[in-house]
Amino acid sequence: MTKLDMIKVFRRSMRFGRHKKLGSSVRLDESEETGKPTVGKLQTSCSDIPHYQQSVIFSSPPCADRDLSFGSCSSALQEDFSNTPVLPSERRNSTSGFEALRISFSKRRAQGTLKAAQLKLCAAEAEVERSDMFLLQNQDSTDMTKSDNLYNSYPQDSVESEQSVTDSEMPRASEDGFVPGWPLLHQTMGFEKKIKPAVSIIDRDLSVVKWALQLPKRGHDPSPFLKESRDEALEIRTQVMAPGLSLAQEVGCLFLNRPCTAFAYEDLETATSRFSQDNLVGRGGGSEVFRGNLQDGKVVAVKRLNHGPQSEVEFLIDIEMNTALTHPNIISLIGYCVESSHMLLVYEYLPEGNLEDQLYRKEGSMLSWEVRHKVAVGIAKALDYLHKGCARPAVHRDVKTSNILLTANFESQLSDFGLAKWLPTKASYLLCNDVVGTFGYLAPEYFMYGRVNEKTDVFAFGVVLLELITGRKPIDTTRPKGEENLVKWARPLLSDRAVNRLVDPQLQGVYDAGQMNNMLIAAFLCIQQSTQRRAQMSRILHILRGDHDEALSTCSRSDEPEEFDSACDGGAQDYSTHEDSTNDIRSHLALAMMGVEDDATSQCSVDLSSVDIPHSNKELEEYLEGRFSRSASFED
Numbered sequence: 012m013t014k015l016d017m018i019k020v021f022r023r024s025m026r027f028g029r030h031k032k033l034g035s036s037v038r039l040d041e042s043e044e045t046g047k048p049t050v051g052k053l054q055t056s057c058s059d060i061p062h063y064q065q066s067v068i069f070s071s072p073p074c075a076d077r078d079l080s081f082g083s084c085s086s087a088l089q090e091d092f093s094n095t096p097v098l099p100s101e102r103r104n105s106t107s108g109f110e111a112l113r114i115s116f117s118k119r120r121a122q123g124t125l126k127a128a129q130l131k132l133c134a135a136e137a138e139v140e141r142s143d144m145f146l147l148q149n150q151d152s153t154d155m156t157k158s159d160n161l162y163n164s165y166p167q168d169s170v171e172s173e174q175s176v177t178d179s180e181m182p183r184a185s186e187d188g189f190v191p192g193w194p195l196l197h198q199t200m201g202f203e204k205k206i207k208p209a210v211s212i213i214d215r216d217l218s219v220v221k222w223a224l225q226l227p228k229r230g231h232d233p234s235p236f237l238k239e240s241r242d243e244a245l246e247i248r249t250q251v252m253a254p255g256l257s258l259a260q261e262v263g264c265l266f267l268n269r270p271c272t273a274f275a276y277e278d279l280e281t282a283t284s285r286f287s288q289d290n291l292v293g294r295g296g297g298s299e300v301f302r303g304n305l306q307d308g309k310v311v312a313v314k315r316l317n318h319g320p321q322s323e324v325e326f327l328i329d330i331e332m333n334t335a336l337t338h339p340n341i342i343s344l345i346g347y348c349v350e351s352s353h354m355l356l357v358y359e360y361l362p363e364g365n366l367e368d369q370l371y372r373k374e375g376s377m378l379s380w381e382v383r384h385k386v387a388v389g390i391a392k393a394l395d396y397l398h399k400g401c402a403r404p405a406v407h408r409d410v411k412t413s414n415i416l417l418t419a420n421f422e423s424q425l426s427d428f429g430l431a432k433w434l435p436t437k438a439s440y441l442l443c444n445d446v447v448g449t450f451g452y453l454a455p456e457y458f459m460y461g462r463v464n465e466k467t468d469v470f471a472f473g474v475v476l477l478e479l480i481t482g483r484k485p486i487d488t489t490r491p492k493g494e495e496n497l498v499k500w501a502r503p504l505l506s507d508r509a510v511n512r513l514v515d516p517q518l519q520g521v522y523d524a525g526q527m528n529n530m531l532i533a534a535f536l537c538i539q540q541s542t543q544r545r546a547q548m549s550r551i552l553h554i555l556r557g558d559h560d561e562a563l564s565t566c567s568r569s570d571e572p573e574e575f576d577s578a579c580d581g582g583a584q585d586y587s588t589h590e591d592s593t594n595d596i597r598s599h600l601a602l603a604m605m606g607v608e609d610d611a612t613s614q615c616s617v618d619l620s621s622v623d624i625p626h627s628n629k630e631l632e633e634y635l636e637g638r639f640s641r642s643a644s645f646e647d
C-alpha cells in the first residue's frame with residue numbers, strides 16, 4: 012500500500028448533488044499475504060491529504076439490513092483512520108429510489124500518521140454497489156467467504172505496482188480544499204449480475220492501476236480556473252462573512268439592493284392557506300411548491316425548501332441568480348422569506364405548470380407542434396441570454412423539461428436556478444466536483460470529468476428538443492430494449508434521417524416540416540459528444556428560427572479551444588466499454604449512464620462508429636447541407 016493508493020481513491024470522490032446523485036466508489040483491497048479483504052494494514056503519512064469526501068452509492072431497492080451496513084461501514088473506516096474520527100455519515104434518499112451514504116473526513120484530523128485503509132480503485136466494470144457494501148460490511152467479520160469470492164473474481168493484475176509513479180504525478184488539491192471529482196464509474200450498476208471479472212479491463216490488457224494512472228490529472232490544472240470553480244455560495248457568503256450571522260441576516264445583507272421582496276412567513280402561510288395540499292402544484296427534489304394569493308391579489312408560486320445540506324446554498328444561489336437575470340423566458344423571482352428554520356422563494360405563478368407534465372400526461376399530450384416549437388425557441392432564447400447576453404454569463408446546469416414552466420399562453424420560462432453557476436471569466440470551463448443535474452440530461456464531459464461550461468446546457472437542451480420531437484422521456488424503462496435511452500436511440504435515427512420514426516405519433520403528422528427539420532438539426536448539433544462540435548446556443552437559436560445560412564456556418568466553426576475538447580475525447584477513450592454491456596441493463600441509472608457513455612466514447616466505440624455521423628466539421632457541414640437542400644429533408 013502506498014500513499015498513492017490513497018490519493019487515487021480520494022481523487023475519485025465526488026460530492027452528491029441533491030437527489031440526483033452521482034458518485035464514485037472504492038473497494039477495500041486484499042491483504043498482500045492472505046488475499047483477503049483487509050483494512051488498516053499499512054501506515055502512511057498523509058499530511059498532504061486534502062479535505063475530501065468519499066461517497067458510496069447503495070443500490071435500489073435498499074437492503075433490509077442496510078442500517079447494519081451503514082454502521083459497519085462507518086466503523087470500518089473509523090477503525091482505519093484510528094486518529095481520525097469519521098464525521099457523521101449522511102444518508103439520503105433519492106426520488107429515483109437510490110440510496111446513498113456520504114462519509115466525510117476532515118483534512119485537519121487526517122494529518123499526521125494514520126492507518127490507511129487498503130482502499131483500492133474499483134474498476135469501471137466491477138460490480139460496485141453490492142460488493143462494496145458487502146466488503147465494507149464484512150471487515151470485522153471472520154467469515155470472509157463471500158468477500159473472497161468477490162476478490163477472487165477481480166483481475167489478478169489489478170494490484171500492479173505503482174512504483175513507476177512519482178509523487179510529482181500525484182494530484183494536488185485545489186485551494187478550497189477539494190480535489191476535483193473524477194469520472195463516474197459508469198459500469199457499476201449490475202447489482203443482480205453474478206460477479207464477473209472486469210471484462211473490458213482484461214480485454215484491453217489494462218490493470219486497474221494502469222487504467223487509473225492513465226486518467227487525466229485533475230489536480231494539475233492551472234490555478235485560475237480552480238479559483239473560478241469555487242462554490243458560488245462560498246463566493247457569495249464571503250461577501251458577508253460576519254461570524255455568527257444568521258441566514259436571515261446574511262440574506263438581508265447580500266440582497267439588500269436586489270429587486271425582490273422579503274416576505275413575512277405569516278403572509279405566505281396565509282397566501283397558501285397554510286400550505287394546504289389543495290394548493291400544492293409541484294414537488295421537486297428538495298422542495299414543495301404551492302400556489303398562493305397575496306393580499307394585493309397577485310397569484311404566486313411559493314417554493315418551500317426542505318432542509319438539507321445543500322438547501323441554504325441553493326437558496327442563496329437561486330436568489331443571487333434570479334435577481335441578477337431579467338429575461339421574458341426566465342422565471343421572475345418576486346421575493347423570499349427566511350424566518351426561523353423556514354426558507355421560501357416566491358415566484359410568479361405559471362398556470363400551465365411544467366413541460367414534463369404537459370408532454371407526458373397519462374391521457375396523452377395536448378401540446379401541438381406549434382406550441383412545442385414555441386417552447387423550444389423560448390428556452391433557446393433564455394439560454395442564449397444566460398450564456399452570452401447577461402452582464403455576467405452563467406450556466407444553468409439543470410436544464411430539463413420539469414424546469415421549463417409554461418404561461419397561460421404556453422410561453423416557456425426557464426426555472427430553478429439553484430444549481431446555476433457563474434461562468435469563469437479567465438477559463439473556458441469550470442471544474443465542478445459536485446456533479447449535479449439529472450440523469451438523461453448530463454453532458455458527457457460534465458458527467459465524466461466535472462467540466463462545466465455553457466455547452467453543458469446545450470447538451471441538456473438537445474435532450475429537451477428530442478423530447479419535444481419524439482414525445483419520449485430521456486430515460487424510459489418501459490420502452491423496448493435499445494430504446495430506453497433517448498439520446499442513444501435517437502442519434503442513429505437522426506443520422507439515418509428516419510424522421511417518421513422520430514416524430515411523436517401523438518402529433519398525428521401535423522407539424523411544419525421546415526420547423527421539424529430545423530429542430531432535428533438543432534437537436535443533432537446539441538447532442539454532439541464533442542463540445543467543440545456542439546453548437547453555441549446562439550446558433551441553435553438561429554437554426555430553430557430557420558436562419559439557414561447561420562445554421563450552416565455553425566458547422567464550420569470551432570466553438571472551443573482544441574485543448575478542452577481533445578482532453579475530453581482522449582480521456583473518454585479510457586472509459587469505452589463493450590457493446591455487450593448494453594445487454595444487461597438493470598437500472599434507471601445504468602440506462603442514464605449508457606447514454607452518456609455513448610457520448611463520451613463515440614469516437615472509438617463500436618456502437619457509434621458504425622453510424623454515419625460526420626467526424627469533421629467539413630463532413631458535418633456537407634451532411635447538413637444535404638439536408639437543407641430538401642424541403643422535408645429528414646424524411647425517410
Ligand SMILES: Nc1ncnc2c1ncn2[C@@H]1O[C@H](COP(=O)(O)OP(=O)(O)OP(=O)(O)O)[C@@H](O)[C@H]1O
Binds near residue numbers: 297365
Ligand atoms: N412558478 C411556478 N409556477 C407554477 N408551478 C411551479 C412554479 N415553480 C415550480 N412549479 C412546479 O413545481 C415543480 C417543482 O419545482 P422546482 O423544479 O423549482 O423544484 P425543485 O425542488 O428545485 O425541483 P428539482 O430539483 O427536482 O428540479 C415544478 O416542476 C413545477 O411543476
